[in-house]
Structure formats: structure tokens, C-alpha cells
Amino acid sequence: MTSPEPDAGTTRGQRRGLAGSVVAxxxxxxxxxxxxxxxWESTTVERAAPLLPETVRTTGSDLVPWASAAALVGIAGGLALLATRGRGRFAVACLVALAGAGAVAGGLRGLFGDSTVGWPLLSVAGGVLVLGAGAFALARGRHWAAMGARYDAPGAREKAHATTGPDAPPTAIWDALDRGDDPTR
Structure with a gap:
């Protein structure tokens, strides 16, 4: 007994979920x-006369360097959701969620320090988006479509092509086309 074809609404919803997670x-x-x-922080340092006071400006990257690294991991992981499937997508979704948590923690560190409020708060907001995308991918990612077989490594394509040789049944060619393989290669 074969499983019923998914309706167009389900597939479209899955694509929207994947696209939404990647974009977020x-x-x-x-x-x-x-x-x-x-x-994030500006500190005025008094100096001996005749030197003028110096203002030392500290960026969020200087204050919490792992927060900017976590943000970059969130970007890369979001894009990697497109190229992975199965356990790989689960691992990437975990990494994206952890990266979002890291960006949130870095922003919170800035909020509770002697910093301005605006930039750390924006870092928290961005981290929440990344965290939400990772959590959504963890919950729904196993149902999302994956790249076709044409993006697999050449060894996998050759193995699939071997099943469509001259001794294969006539339906094998159609099966190869359904998998995304080119039986003419």
C-alpha cells in the first residue's frame, strides 16, 4: 500500500516554513x-594636564566577542538549513538555536552592564529571531523538502544510474526521473 500524495497546500506550507526559518x-x-x-559603552578617561580627557569607546564585539560569532553562526546555519536533510538538518537546527541563544545572552550581558540600551537590545531581538528559527526548524524540519538527488555527490548519482542500465526494467527510467536523476548520463 502506498502513501497518498501530499496535497499542494501541505507542500506549500512546508516550503513557507523552511523559507521563513531561513529568512528569520x-x-x-x-x-x-x-x-x-x-x-555599547563610552568611558571618559581623565589624563594629566595638559592632556585632554580621552573617550574610550567599546563595541559589543569588544565587550562580548562570542555574541558576534554566534550571530555569524546563525546566518550560516540558516542558509545550511536549505542544503541539509534528516539528521544533518536536525544538527544544523540545534546549532542555529544555540547560536540564537548566544546572541541573546550577549545582548543581555550588554543590557545589564554599563552600556547603552539600544544596541544590546537590538542584539537581543536579532538573537530571539535566530533562536526562534532554530526552534521552529527543530520542531518542523523533518517534514520539509530536501534538495533533489542531482545535488548529491557523484558517487551516489553513479550508483543510481547503474540501476537504469540496459538490463533494468523499463519503469526504472521513470523512477530515476522521479528521483531527479538524469538516466541519459
């Missing part, structure tokens, strides 16, 4: 990375 992770990571590159 990329935008959230970019926002958090941008925010960590801004000045």
Missing part, C-alpha cells in the same frame, strides 16, 4: 551582528 535566521543573525559592531 539570516535577518536575525545580520541584525545581531550589526548591533554588536556598534558602540
Amino acid at each position: 535566521a539570516v535577518i536575525g543573525g545580520a541584525v545581531a551582528y550589526f548591533a554588536t559592531g556598534r558602540v
Whole structure:
């Protein structure tokens, strides 16, 4: 007994879920990375006369360097959701969620320090987007479509092509086309 074909609405919803997670992770990571590159703390250091006081500006990346790294991991992981499937997608979704948590923690560190409020808060907002994208991918990612066989390594394609040789049944060619293989190669 074969399973019924998924209706177009389900497939479209799955594509929207994947696209939404990718976009949320990329935008959230970019926002958090941008925010960590801004000045979070300014300190005026008095110096001996006749020197004028010096203002030392500390960016979020200087204050919490792992927050900007987590934001970059969120961006890369969001894009990697497109290229993975199965256990690989699960691992990437975990990594994206952890990266989002890291960006949130970095922003919170800035909020509770002697910093301005705006940039750390923006870092938290970006991290929440990345965290949400990772959590959504963990919950729904196993149902999302994956890249076709044409993107597999050449060894896998040759193995699939071997099943469509001259001794294969006539339906094997159609099966290869359904998998995304080119039986003419």
C-alpha cells in the first residue's frame, strides 16, 4: 500500500516554513551582528594636564566577542538549513538555536552592564529571531523538502544510474526521473 500524495497546500506550507526559518535566521543573525559592531559603552578617561580627557569607546564585539560569532553562526546555519536533510538538518537546527541563544545572552550581558540600551537590545531581538528559527526548524524540519538527488555527490548519482542500465526494467527510467536523476548520463 502506498502513501497518498501530499496535497499542494501541505507542500506549500512546508516550503513557507523552511523559507521563513531561513529568512528569520539570516535577518536575525545580520541584525545581531550589526548591533554588536556598534558602540555599547563610552568611558571618559581623565589624563594629566595638559592632556585632554580621552573617550574610550567599546563595541559589543569588544565587550562580548562570542555574541558576534554566534550571530555569524546563525546566518550560516540558516542558509545550511536549505542544503541539509534528516539528521544533518536536525544538527544544523540545534546549532542555529544555540547560536540564537548566544546572541541573546550577549545582548543581555550588554543590557545589564554599563552600556547603552539600544544596541544590546537590538542584539537581543536579532538573537530571539535566530533562536526562534532554530526552534521552529527543530520542531518542523523533518517534514520539509530536501534538495533533489542531482545535488548529491557523484558517487551516489553513479550508483543510481547503474540501476537504469540496459538490463533494468523499463519503469526504472521513470523512477530515476522521479528521483531527479538524469538516466541519459
